[in-house]
Amino acid sequence: MTRAIYPGSFDPFHHGHRDIARRAAALFDELIVTVFDAPAKRLLFSTDERIQLAREALQDVQNISIVSYSGLTVKWAERHGVRVIVRGLRNVDDLSFESRIDMANRYMAPQIETCYLLCSTQFAYLSSTILKEVASLDGDISGWVTPHTAQALRRRFA
Numbered sequence: 442m443t444r445a446i447y448p449g450s451f452d453p454f455h456h457g458h459r460d461i462a463r464r465a466a467a468l469f470d471e472l473i474v475t476v477f478d479a480p481a482k483r484l485l486f487s488t489d490e491r492i493q494l495a496r497e498a499l500q501d502v503q504n505i506s507i508v509s510y511s512g513l514t515v516k517w518a519e520r521h522g523v524r525v526i527v528r529g530l531r532n533v534d535d536l537s538f539e540s541r542i543d544m545a546n547r548y549m550a551p552q553i554e555t556c557y558l559l560c561s562t563q564f565a566y567l568s569s570t571i572l573k574e575v576a577s578l579d580g581d582i583s584g585w586v587t588p589h590t591a592q593a594l595r596r597r598f599a
């Protein structure tokens with residue numbers, strides 16, 4: 442049985458994330474979406490809120506669970522017997538950034554592999570940053586997030 446984690450800040454979880462999570466869940470026996478509690482960036486949503494929004498977006502997928510974590514991703518994976526990390530790639534900038542993290546991770550935990558899924562073309566430009574910026578200016582975000590998350594964003598920027 443192969444378990445994989447899909448780590449990120451997910452502030453908030455959008456359709457680009459959902460696309461990667463669903464495709465990874467089809468490849469592995471179990472996928473755990475791990476929501477990093479304290480990324481080095483300003484957050485709009487609390488850890489609990491980010492978990493709830495991801496949970497709602499993925500409620501139809503049986504073999505996905507969502508948890509929060511702190512500390513190094515590879516240490517969490519080691520403690521929980523997980524050997525695969527899933528990451529999404531939008532473009533070469535992502536690849537360049539991710540490859541450095543991957544090498545550092547491999548230095549710390551050589552037995553853990555990172556598996557990359559290329560994003561679907563319709564989400565290639567989508568980031569949580571763009572999503573929040575458009576939402577803050579009352580733009581149409583209905584194609585990027587679930588109605589539940591759209592409502593949470595609207596409330597946050599009301």
Ligand code: ADP
Nearest residue numbers: 448449450451457458528529530560564567569
């Ligand atoms: P980070 O983990 O860098 O803080 P996110 O939480 O936004 O960033 O992203 C988590 C993962 O989802 C990363 O692997 C990221 O590349 C991927 N991702 C982000 N946006 C998209 C998208 N539009 N399509 C596919 N994957 C994405």
